[in-house]
Amino acid sequence: MAMEWTEETITRLRELWQQGLSTAEIGRQLEVTKNAVVGKAHRLGLQARPSPIRRPAASARSTVKAPATPAESIPAPAQEMTAPSVSIPAASVAPAGMPPATTQPPQPVAEVRPVAATPAEVARPVVAAPVPPAPPVVAPPVAAPRAEAPVTPPADEEAVPAARPEVRVPLRAVAPPAPRRSGLTCCWPLGDPGTPGFHFCGATPVPGKPYCVEHAQLAYVKLRDRRDNVA
DNA sequence: CCCTGATTCGC
């Protein structure tokens, strides 16, 4: 079954591409390989992003890569490391995506959004603010836990408020809770961000996790339990 | 090793 780039997937590709996501990341979301993404992107004529490598217009790459093509090679802009602006003429897009930082840390702003990429997820009305006001209680930001739904733990109407944060394999790729030992306190949000009573749990977290034992259970849902909410 | 994106070329 050959992947059939539908209008929709192409549109999504365009969007994600423009958001500055890596080809691999886009591939994950579209469920195709990064090669497919890159290939398609080029065929679509999408703006090439700063390539990590230089391509001396290789010719026959059969057995051996083409020896240096005498050609004038390249004017060589000589842009050390990963210069962000490159091919794009100044202003234009500048998605604020990749600062001069290395490409390694998966941190384009866009990384935040992908979480809601799954069809089932788009329906969810996003209410909670992405970043709760830092309470004076706990230490530093502790990488503000992605306040998804857990903002209302007990409630009386929400059946399983906590089961929400586990949308789709959040364990990798997207945004690991970043267990900074900046205080060793559970950063599970309690109460409504913005209201006076809001605070973080503060209990001793499970080693390697940002939450205490109880909240870790809420935060990390078993795959079995969510088998029916997927596409 | 991992990651990245670009190109080539068989299909």
Added chain:
DNA sequence: GCGAATCAGG
């Protein structure tokens, strides 16, 4: 047109 294979830099 598609994308695996390959290349190549960080």
